[in-house]
Each structure stands twice: as structure tokens, then as C-alpha cells.
Amino acid sequence: MSKDIKISAKGVDVFYGDTHAIKNVNVDIEDKAVTAFIGPSGCGKSTFLRCINRMNDTIDICRVTGDILLENEDIYAKSVDPVQLRARVGMVFQKPNPFPKSIYDNVAYGPTIHGLAKNKSELDEIVEQSLRRAAIWDEVKDRLHQPGTGLSGGQQQRLCIGRAIATAPEVLLMDEPCSALDPIATAQVEELIDELRASYTVVIVTHSMQQAARVSQKTAFFHLGEVVEYGDTDKIFTNPEDSRTESYITGRIG
């Protein structure tokens, strides 16, 4: 059974000034599935991820060419409002970046500006549910009005995950969401990702091969700005086609 394609990248190149960071990438990302991006540091995973919700627009020297279609619509078309796009395509960053506001407001902000709650009690409900799913509710429920920046690194990351899912995005982009988390919080985030897959499209960048193997159905291996191999996660981790993929996932010198 072949799944619907949610995001389609066609001939994407990205430049930072003279640096050619992404080279002719073509990938179709399945709907209601988890896709993992793996590859050595600096190979362009974060850069490509940021193309999917036009986060690279905020970097002056960054230039993106080629097409990225979200449900067959070109997200770089003039008619597309990047702010609206980012409500549909949420993101959790490599470094946690809570707003300098209360824990509650960090999560309530998105649903408020997008009018997702009719009243205060609905908003309270969204905040609680989002924080529960992000596996941090019990730790913050008694301090919701203290600043988000006062949390530990791992707690901040889970707060950012709660914030990202509060607007119920169709696509969730996660850039190393577990790098600052302990094994229990990591397992909880992985459980959340698995749960999100039923209704959303998730793309996760991870340096943990075991995490990629555990949470994703599709895996793309990036190397020096190119997608060297893209396919079913089971296949990539048991019998990859390309020797560069095999060297990387088995921990050999490439």
C-alpha cells in the first residue's frame, strides 16, 4: 500500500552566500508517517528541514531554489504567507528556544493568535493537553506562570515540543528534539512521535541511529548536501544500498 505524499521536494538547492549547502535534493515525504533525516554533522539536515517551513527566509544570505510542494501547493509561491505556513508546519529546534514569557503563555500563544480556543477554559485545556503530550505537565503544573526560561534544558525542550503541537500543525519538523533529554523523557517524546503519526506528518533529524530506527518508517541519509539514500527505515538499517550509508550507520570511517 503506497501512502499519500504530504511534502514533495523537487530539485532543491540551498546556498549560504557561496556555500552550496543542499545539492539537488528530491524527496517525497509520506503523510501520516515519521521520516528521519540522518547524516554527519554539517551535511545539511537542519538546512533542508528549515526549507520545509521557510525558516531559511529569516537568514539573509540564504537562497533556496527548486520546488517544495505541501499537498501539491508550492510553499514558495508569492501567495503563501510564511506565518500561516508555519502554523501548518510546526517546528522544534535543535536548541530549545522558549519565549521570554511564562510557561503557560509559551504554549497558549499559538492557539491564541490562530483563534483555536473560544474561551479561557478551552485555552487552559489546550495548554494542559499539549504539556501532557510533551511529557512535562507533572513537572510544571504548579508553576505555569513562572518564566519558561527558568526551566532546565531538557524541560525547555519539552516545553517547546508542547508549544509546537499546541497549534495542531499538519506537519511537525523536529531538529534533534531529544539531544538534551534523559532516557525517560526521550522515551516519552518517542511515544509522542509515534502517537502523532496517526494524524500528522513528522520529520525528525536525529544523530541517534537507534532513535531513527525506532521512530521512523522512512529514512533519508544526507551526505555533503546530497541525499545519498532514501527508503524504508527497515531496509536502511538492515541492508542499505549505498556503502556510504552503511559506513555511517554502522559507525565506520566513511
Next chain:
Amino acid sequence: MTDKEHIVSAFDRDLAAVQTLIMKMGGMVETAISDAARALELRDVELAEQVRKNDKQIDALEEQVASEVARIIATRSPTAGDLRTVLTVLKISGNLERMGDYAKNLGKRTSVLSEMPAINGSGGALRRMVQLVSLMLKDALDAYIQRDVALAEDVRRRDGDVDQMYNALFREFLTHMMEDPRNITACMHLHFIAKNVERMGDHVTSISEQVIYLVTGGLPEEDRDKQDKTSIDSALGKV
């Protein structure tokens, strides 16, 4: 598959060590089979006893392989070719252990048979069958070390010859038993020996299939010809 080294060199050492255990096991099983065959042919009860005793070491090696594999999986989370290496090591050690058991059983029956009158002609045919299986085992282990798919395929094909030799022996033992009921006990033992050698062939075939899986990531597709027809073709029994 790649033969590049791991960044963590201890991982290479772990994989090499467990494969060395397999080769050691393979060598011991080869010896057990040829000693058992020689003991049967020469009615050498002491040698047969030795084969039975040595089987304990083969069993111990299998356990050692299993615990090494468990440790590698737990500590190194192998993937891709590394994963296939540890999985095949585990399966092959199981195949070798069973082959060791059959050799041991051959030793036991040799002790019993040495008390009985010899059955004409069967010794040579059994010896040829054992030689065939021994050579298959040697080639399968070589194919494993060399990652040689063509050789592994060839070993698989040769299992058909073993099955045919078993069919021929089956008929021969039936004839002897019909000729003289006093042959029945010895022939029953000899038949079990032939059957066990035929099963050794099946285990060698399984080892060859593991070699193919290790290298290609897939198992061979078409089913081998089933040449042992004694179970499906009752007419074979009517001589």
C-alpha cells in the same frame, strides 16, 4: 557489506572474536564427523567414545557464541552488515551444534554396532555420504569466511546428492532386512546413521543460506529440489 573498520575499534575486535569462535566450532565439528565415520568403519569403540566426549566442548562453544552475541547486541546495537553478521553467527552456531549432536549419535551407535555382524557393502556407501557432507561443511565454512555466494550456492546444490545417496541406502537396508531378519537390528542402526548424515547435509545447507543472507541481505528464493523422497514416495519402499 563493507570491510572498512569501525571508528570504535573494540567493535571490530568483538565481531572478529565471535567469528573466530564459529570457525573453531566448525573445525571441531569437521573433526567429530570424520572421527565418527572412521570409528564406524574400523569398529573403533575408543574413538567413538572420544567423539561422544568431545561433543561437550562443541556445546560449550555454542553457549559462548550465544552470550557473546547477546553482549554485542546489548552494547553495540549493530545495524546493517554488522547486524547480519551477529544474526548469522548465532544461527550457524546452532547448525554446527546440531551437527555435533548427530556425530555424537553416530558414535553411540558405533559402540552398539561393533557387537554385531557387519552388513555387506553398506560401509562404503555410508563413508562416501559422510565424505560428501564433510566436504560440503568445509566449503560452507570457507564460503562464510570468504563471503563467497557462488560457493555457498554450490554447497546448497550438492545437498541433492546427499539426499539421493540416502534414498539409495534406505532401499539397500530394506533389502538386507528382508533377506534375513537377523540383520534388522544392525540395519535399523545403520539407517538412523544414514538419516542423521542426511540431516547434517540439511544443516550445512542452512549454513550456506546464512552466507547468502549475510552477503546479500536476502535468502535464496527458489526451493531446493527435495531429493529425499522416502517420506513422500511409498513406492520407494517396494523393492
